[in-house]
Amino acid sequence: MSAPVFIAGIGTISAIGKNVAESMDAFRNGKAGMEAMRYLDSVHKNQLPVAEVKCSNEELAALAGLPAHISRTALLSAIAAKEALKDAAIDQLSSLKVGFISANTVGGMDKTENFFRSFLADNKKGKLKNVVHHECGSITELVADKLGVKHFISTISTACSSSANAIFFGARMIKQQMLDVAIAGGADALTKFTLNGFNTLMILDSEYCRPFDESRKGLNLGEGAAYVVLVSERIAKQLAKKPYCTLSGYCNANDAYHQTASSPDGIGSFLAMEGAMKMAGLQPSDIDYINLHGTGTQNNDIAEGTAIKRLFAPVYPKMSSTKSFTGHTLGASGSIEAVFSAMSIQQGIIYPNLRFQNQMKELPFTPQTTYIDNITVKHVLSNSFGFGGNCSSLLFSKI
Amino acid sequence: MFIRSTGVISAQHSFGNVPFLENPVEYNTNRLTCIEPDYKDIIDPKMIRRMSRIIRMGVAAAIGCLREGNTDVPDAIVTGTAYGCLQDTDVFLSKMVEQNEELLTPTAFIQSTHNTIGAQIGLMLKSNRYNNAFVHRGFSFESAMLDGMLLLMENAAGNVLVGAIDELTDHSFAILERFGLYKKNPVTNTALYSTNTRGSIAGEGSAFFLLAKEHTAGDYAKLDGMHTFYKPASIVESEEQVKLFLESHSIDINDIDLIITGRNGDTTHDAVYNQLNRGIFNGITTAGYKHLCGEYPTAVSFALWLAANCIKQNVIPSSLHSTSNTGKDIKRVLVYNHYQDIHHSLLLLSAC
Numbered sequence: 090m091s092a093p094v095f096i097a098g099i100g101t102i103s104a105i106g107k108n109v110a111e112s113m114d115a116f117r118n119g120k121a122g123m124e125a126m127r128y129l130d131s132v133h134k135n136q137l138p139v140a141e142v143k144c145s146n147e148e149l150a151a152l153a154g155l156p157a158h159i160s161r162t163a164l165l166s167a168i169a170a171k172e173a174l175k176d177a178a179i180d181q182l183s184s185l186k187v188g189f190i191s192a193n194t195v196g197g198m199d200k201t202e203n204f205f206r207s208f209l210a211d212n213k214k215g216k217l218k219n220v221v222h223h224e225c226g227s228i229t230e231l232v233a234d235k236l237g238v239k240h241f242i243s244t245i246s247t248a249c250s251s252s253a254n255a256i257f258f259g260a261r262m263i264k265q266q267m268l269d270v271a272i273a274g275g276a277d278a279l280t281k282f283t284l285n286g287f288n289t290l291m292i293l294d295s296e297y298c299r300p301f302d303e304s305r306k307g308l309n310l311g312e313g314a315a316y317v318v319l320v321s322e323r324i325a326k327q328l329a330k331k332p333y334c335t336l337s338g339y340c341n342a343n344d345a346y347h348q349t350a351s352s353p354d355g356i357g358s359f360l361a362m363e364g365a366m367k368m369a370g371l372q373p374s375d376i377d378y379i380n381l382h383g384t385g386t387q388n389n390d391i392a393e394g395t396a397i398k399r400l401f402a403p404v405y406p407k408m409s410s411t412k413s414f415t416g417h418t419l420g421a422s423g424s425i426e427a428v429f430s431a432m433s434i435q436q437g438i439i440y441p442n443l444r445f446q447n448q449m450k451e452l453p454f455t456p457q458t459t460y461i462d463n464i465t466v467k468h469v470l471s472n473s474f475g476f477g478g479n480c481s482s483l484l485f486s487k488i
Numbered sequence: 489m490f491i492r493s494t495g496v497i498s499a500q501h502s503f504g505n506v507p508f509l510e511n512p513v514e515y516n517t518n519r520l521t522c523i524e525p526d527y528k529d530i531i532d533p534k535m536i537r538r539m540s541r542i543i544r545m546g547v548a549a550a551i552g553c554l555r556e557g558n559t560d561v562p563d564a565i566v567t568g569t570a571y572g573c574l575q576d577t578d579v580f581l582s583k584m585v586e587q588n589e590e591l592l593t594p595t596a597f598i599q600s601t602h603n604t605i606g607a608q609i610g611l612m613l614k615s616n617r618y619n620n621a622f623v624h625r626g627f628s629f630e631s632a633m634l635d636g637m638l639l640l641m642e643n644a645a646g647n648v649l650v651g652a653i654d655e656l657t658d659h660s661f662a663i664l665e666r667f668g669l670y671k672k673n674p675v676t677n678t679a680l681y682s683t684n685t686r687g688s689i690a691g692e693g694s695a696f697f698l699l700a701k702e703h704t705a706g707d708y709a710k711l712d713g714m715h716t717f718y719k720p721a722s723i724v725e726s727e728e729q730v731k732l733f734l735e736s737h738s739i740d741i742n743d744i745d746l747i748i749t750g751r752n753g754d755t756t757h758d759a760v761y762n763q764l765n766r767g768i769f770n771g772i773t774t775a776g777y778k779h780l781c782g783e784y785p786t787a788v789s790f791a792l793w794l795a796a797n798c799i800k801q802n803v804i805p806s807s808l809h810s811t812s813n814t815g816k817d818i819k820r821v822l823v824y825n826h827y828q829d830i831h832h833s834l835l836l837l838s839a840c
Binding site: 131132133194196201202205206208209212213217220221224225226227229230233239241242243244245246247248254258261262264265281282285286288289290341342343344345346347348349356357360475476477478479 | 565570571572577580581582584585586588589590592593594597598599600601602603604606607608610611613614615616617618619620621622623624625627628631634635638641642659662663666667716718719830
């Protein structure tokens with residue numbers, strides 16, 4: 090068994106709050122983040138509810154300390170990364186090998202889609218400042234430069250599992266002593282590109298999503314960002330504050346079934362969960378809570394549920410999809426849910442799965458529907474599955 | 489770790505069983521385009537029709553690489569791309585704008601995600617194993633390589649398929665040209681380094697490598713190490729990074745038989761190579777490569793293919809226009825590349 094990697098700091102922004110504390114309040118009060126579209130300018134405004142961060146770009150820019158004209162994804166990313174780094178409160182950061190590993194799915198698409206209107210009419214037109222940060226990696230660099238991280242930077246994009254992969258890539262670099270500290274996670278702002286893309290796939294619910302419910306009709310898109318600050322054991326020992334938990338296991342597997350649909354038996358999800366537990370040396374009965382991928386689509390929930398049934402039957406841990414609060418934040422979802430998992434362990438919280446009414450007929454279990462706190466949560470499994478069959482599970486354990 | 493096999497589609501004849509750059513293709517343009525193989529021998533024709541150009545190039549190079557390495561299914565697949573599937577993105581985005589978000593179809597959107605190529609390879613091989621995709625501009629390929637190298641170091645894999653893919657489309661070329669990345673007028677690619685003007689020539693390519701933990705007869709080369717550095721403050725810092733990298737591998741610069749640099753014909757970008765040639769690289773045989781494949785964020789993958797071939801075949805092809813060609817054995821090659829003076833990388837290879 091290799092040396093553990095610790096989570097020393099967390100930060101997040103999503104439709105349910107601009108930071109970790111606000112997000113926890115939302116869970117306690119059962120307040121979901123979906124509403125009618127306010128900030129994204131789309132013709133689907135009145136048909137499709139979304140989980141937007143309740144701030145204009147100008148308000149986000151003030152929080153991020155970055156200009157308001159850059160991609161909303163970079164603004165969200167900077168806000169969450171700064172919170173995580175401040176929370177970790179690592180002394181003498183500049184003397185350490187620090188990496189910033191971020192994830193997103195469409196880079197600066199929110200700006201590119203505006204650029205394209207003028208550009209398509211005339212290839213000499215369109216303001217270049219709206220396309221200069223189109224690349225996914227460019228978003229990462231805007232934030233890395235703001236944070237002053239230079240030693241190592243990278244960007245991962247594996248659709249909806251992107252930031253889960255970013256987190257454990259950071260952990261692996263720490264284990265190989267290539268980094269002392271990794272700020273790892275991801276960000277995605279809502280864009281017309283993704284909204285319309287998911288809409289053509291007919292997997293967006295026109296009502297609020299109902300993950301793992303027999304009546305589920307699809308997902309609600311969300312936006313946000315989250316980062317964890319991962320540190321080696323050596324750094325963890327020097328910190329004034331006790332770390333939240335360890336990242337005790339992780340696994341990346343592929344469903345190899347279809348570019349966008351999950352296999353009926355959820356083989357990718359099964360292998361990812363099984364691999365993460367194996368790495369941590371844990372049995373299914375050791376898991377106290379599963380933060381589900383739980384998008385609320387017909388296809389995901391049956392595949393994920395079937396994989397859980399195969400792995401955990403006959404005794405199931407508590408589980409819920411926090412996407413019933415945040416919507417599906419795509420490239421950011423893995424890290425947002427990693428932050429919630431870390432809080433679940435540290436505070437002894439199980440989050441409710443909102444709007445659940447009817448058990449899925451194929452599954453012998455139901456998600457947790459009420460908020461629970463003051464219990465002991467030792468091990469949390471967090472699932473992130475994406476297009477391209479990319480399935481990743483992270484396992485967090487109490488120190 | 490070792491480079492067991494390669495599969496490369498570029499603006500040169502590089503794919504399949506062809507002589508190593510013996511018949512270089514000359515261009516007089518500021519935009520090089522890949523020479524695509526006949527895909528029928530590599531991909532099921534029914535699948536080819538559904539794939540956009542970059543997916544075809546990516547999947548074909550990957551399959552070619554695996555075939556050469558006599559490997560059906562690698563233990564992991566890791567890809568790197570700066571821009572992703574531009575054509576599919578462009579199709580969906582253009583229709584969305586033109587049709588004002590109405591009556592759209594999902595195909596282009598589905599194939600626009602940055603992990604599409606790795607996913608398609610996994611799907612074709614029916615592989616449930618590790619699959620990852622990096623999208624960090626001029627570090628995309630290096631990040632994928634690092635992931636592959638980590639998997640081998642962790643004993644999580646015995647071999648890893650690592651690749652880089654970037655395509656040029658008419659739209660991306662038009663936009664990047666407006667940013668001043670390319671020469672204003674067509675140039676003869678073989679004279680790229682003597683133009684004494686700003687800008688380079690645009691390129692694209694798909695390059696896959698099978699990295700293996702253990703040595704097998706027929707391997708191209710041993711991969712000794714890789715190092716990246718971001719936005720160096722000065723040429724002095726870059727030179728320092730090169731020295732530290734060599735020191736960390738206990739190598740003297742005189743132990744290097746060939747240095748492949750990423751010069752691209754842009755006077756500003758080439759300044760660092762010029763200064764290093766007068767300094768630490770002085771007296772060592774050097775060669776450029778971007779006259780062959782053009783400039784693009786993952787072009788360094790083409791340089792790795794070149795370096796591996798120079799070692800395996802013990803030759804510096806004349807088309808590389810190296811500073812000298814003494815005919816001495818090519819046992820050790822250093823690649824030093826930067827993209828836009830932001831993403832700098834070093835790769836060190838040696839004979840097995």
